[in-house]
Amino acid sequence: MLVRFAQTDKRLATNAFTLIEILISFVILSLVMSGLMYGYVQANRMAEWSAMSLAAQSYASQGAEQLRAADWRPRDGTNTGPNTAWEIWPGYMRTNIGILDIPISGNPASTNFGFFVTNIVQVWEPSSNPYLLEIRSDAYWTFSFTGQQYDNVVILQRAPDQ
Numbered sequence: 001m002l003v004r005f006a007q008t009d010k011r012l013a014t015n016a017f018t019l020i021e022i023l024i025s026f027v028i029l030s031l032v033m034s035g036l037m038y039g040y041v042q043a044n045r046m047a048e049w050s051a052m053s054l055a056a057q058s059y060a061s062q063g064a065e066q067l068r069a070a071d072w073r074p075r076d077g078t079n080t081g082p083n084t085a086w087e088i089w090p091g092y093m094r095t096n097i098g099i100l101d102i103p104i105s106g107n108p109a110s111t112n113f114g115f116f117v118t119n120i121v122q123v124w125e126p127s128s129n130p131y132l133l134e135i136r137s138d139a140y141w142t143f144s145f146t147g148q149q150y151d152n153v154v155i156l157q158r159a160p161d162q
Helices: 008-014 019-068
Strands: 093-099 116-128 131-142 149-158
Touching (some): 019 116, 019 131
Antiparallel strands (some): 131 149
């Protein structure tokens, strides 16, 4: 007596995937794709924060350098104000509100624009012998994704006639 097995049924069963294997492959694919998307979103958020922070640092430097360039000659008298020997003086404070200089699309003057910066520049006299002024410029800005407020600071010291 000779028994023969049919090979066709065995070959057909090994050529297909089961439903469990397909579901597991979709789960793995969705995990990988969500990880890639999350990584892309985080990289975009970090790039946006870096651009805004650099623009705020530039804005703070601008405010400090404007006062650094002002005339201050303490040996020539104590008249204060524009075009005098003391265009800046200890206790001087200036506040300026502007727009961060970052690439955007749309109109930055519109009311829904959220990249504003506040610059506060203050002057102190840490030493009167020798004469020395300290200029501190703070740039306050809000990160649009999180709503968290940040502060960039520039501090300069200068002597008279410099």
